[in-house]
Amino acid sequence: xxxxxxxxxxxxxxxxxxxxxxxxxxxxxxxxxxxxxxxxxxxxxxxxxxxxxxxxxxxxxxxxxxxxxxxxxxxxxxxxxxxxxxxxxxxxxxxxxxxxxxxxxxxxxxxxxxxxxxxxxxxxxxxxxxxxxxxxxxxxxxxxxxxxxxxxxxxxxxxxxxxxxxxxxxxxxxxxxxxxxxxxxxxxxxxxxxxxxxxxxxxxxxxxxxxxxxxxxxxxxxxxxxxxxxxxxxxxxxxxxxxxxxxxxxxxxxxxxxxxxxxxxxxxxxxxxxxxxxxx
Amino acid sequence: xxxxxxxxxxxxxxxxxxxxxxxxxxxxxxxxxxxxxxxxxxxxxxxxxxxxxxxxxxxxxxxxxxxxxxxxxxxxxxxxxxxxxxxxxxxxxxxxxxxxxxxxxxxxxxxxxxxxxxxxxxxxxxxxxxxxxxxxxxxxxxxxxxxxxxxxxxxxxxxxxxxxxxxxxxxxxxxxxxxxxxxxxxxxxxxxxxxxxxxx
Numbered sequence: 001x002x003x004x005x006x007x008x009x010x011x012x013x014x015x016x017x018x019x020x021x022x023x024x025x026x027x028x029x030x031x032x033x034x035x036x037x038x039x040x041x042x043x044x045x046x047x048x049x050x051x052x053x054x055x056x057x058x059x060x061x062x063x064x065x066x067x068x069x070x071x072x073x074x075x076x077x078x079x080x081x082x083x084x085x086x087x088x089x090x091x092x093x094x095x096x097x098x099x100x101x102x103x104x105x106x107x108x109x110x111x112x113x114x115x116x117x118x119x120x121x122x123x124x125x126x127x128x129x130x131x132x133x134x135x136x137x138x139x140x141x142x143x144x145x146x147x148x149x150x151x152x153x154x155x156x157x158x159x160x161x162x163x164x165x166x167x168x169x170x171x172x173x174x175x176x177x178x179x180x181x182x183x184x185x186x187x188x189x190x191x192x193x194x195x196x197x198x199x200x201x202x203x204x205x206x207x208x209x210x211x212x213x214x215x216x217x218x219x220x221x222x223x224x225x226x227x228x229x230x231x232x233x234x235x236x237x238x239x240x241x242x243x244x245x246x247x248x249x250x251x252x253x254x255x256x257x258x259x260x261x262x263x264x265x266x267x268x269x270x271x272x273x274x275x276x277x278x279x280x
Numbered sequence: 281x282x283x284x285x286x287x288x289x290x291x292x293x294x295x296x297x298x299x300x301x302x303x304x305x306x307x308x309x310x311x312x313x314x315x316x317x318x319x320x321x322x323x324x325x326x327x328x329x330x331x332x333x334x335x336x337x338x339x340x341x342x343x344x345x346x347x348x349x350x351x352x353x354x355x356x357x358x359x360x361x362x363x364x365x366x367x368x369x370x371x372x373x374x375x376x377x378x379x380x381x382x383x384x385x386x387x388x389x390x391x392x393x394x395x396x397x398x399x400x401x402x403x404x405x406x407x408x409x410x411x412x413x414x415x416x417x418x419x420x421x422x423x424x425x426x427x428x429x430x431x432x433x434x435x436x437x438x439x440x441x442x443x444x445x446x447x448x449x450x451x452x453x454x455x456x457x458x459x460x461x462x463x464x465x466x467x468x469x470x471x472x473x474x475x476x477x478x479x480x
Contacts, residue, residue: 007290043403057424058423058426061359063362113408122364126365153293157293157297161300164301164365170306176372177372179372188371188372191374191455192370197410203377204456224369
């Protein structure tokens with residue numbers, strides 16, 4: 001088959017709507033849970049206000065608009081708008097407008113408090129913007145739709161995006177820290193997981209067992225560099241290893257939403273184990 | 281008509297893949313724009329790493345410079361949604377152990393990862409606050425130190441009435457971190473509670 005015909009066929013593929021619906025439900029729930037935690041800890045006025053209004057961060061991004069519009073209460077307003085929009089996306093109600101409004105408000109929270117808006121926030125916003133063009137609301141939604149199949153390309157694009165994320169991470173590790181492949185140097189993974197600031201492993205005990213981290217480092221590099229498998233029929237097999245890596249991160253580091261946000265993608269990646277591949 | 285719609289869709293989807301690829305090209309997105317551009321920089325690398333590795337690095341840097349005009353045009357939409365990607369996902373951990381310690385009237389009430397001194401632990405380890413804590417523990421002039429200091433002092437005055445002094449101390453030392461010593465600190469005292477940088 002010629003490449004363009006192959007691409008046309010691939011773009012016309014359809015799929016069971018449930019994997020994208022799982023993603024539509026899980027990603028906003030991660031954002032909501034993260035923001036609820038901010039509210040629960042009483043941090044709204046600390047993180048979502050500028051320094052001059054009594055907040056923590058002296059630095060705001062130039063694309064911050066809401067501070068001019070709403071003054072010191074801008075952060076609270078953006079937080080409520082984000083949470084309501086994410087709830088609507090999760091329920092499948094007005095999904096497309098809710099994604100646009102929710103992602104813009106969520107981005108404004110990031111512009112208002114850049115130190116706390118991390119890679120995972122950017123990743124979730126990007127995935128939500130891809131879902132904007134999908135029919136993810138046509139399953140597991142408050143509104144009933146007839147059983148149908150939906151275009152598969154948004155799921156493919158999300159897999160491609162995740163492949164870029166993992167591959168970038170693997171290449172960046174190797175270029176900037178050759179110790180990842182060393183059999184003698186202190187394993188970088190040990191420094192990461194025993195760093196008291198983010199890791200939870202006790203440095204004194206674990207520094208006596210570098211071999212575990214060395215093996216873990218090799219496995220990490222292998223998983224990240226093999227992520228192009230996500231684009232093949234073996235993508236769901238690769239996802240088992242990716243899942244284990246993220247479960248390892250969740251259990252050894254306190255990174256908050258990062259672990260859960262990444263794990264939220266895995267029902268989609270693992271969906272071939274649960275659903276038939278009919279028509280794909 | 282159906283055929284035309286299919287072609288248009290295929291072109292748009294291809295464009296979406298190309299945009300994602302160019303904006304987050306693996307391994308290139310973290311290279312500085314002028315990386316290995318000069319003869320001198322290339323020669324310096326060649327003397328250290330050899331011809332083959334240098335040529336590969338130069339090729340990557342040149343490829344990145346071809347990508348940058350695209351990032352400067354199409355990529356300008358990214359800040360609106362705050363989606364610019366730079367995926368490093370922990371390239372390395374710190375070579376020194378850093379911890380933050382908080383003392384209220386000389387009594388240690390918090391030290392990073394110390395279950396016996398865990399005042400404010402859920403807040404200081406929350407993912408939104410932790411990057412600021414990490415930055416303050418590592419850098420004496422961290423840009424948000426006064427903001428975090430003000431927050432900690434306010435919390436201390438709420439939780440420990442009648443206190444006279446709050447100290448926020450950055451500890452550091454070699455791994456595994458059994459012998460940490462103060463690197464820099466901030467102090468606030470009653471009655472004005474102004475936060476001042478102090479040497480250890």
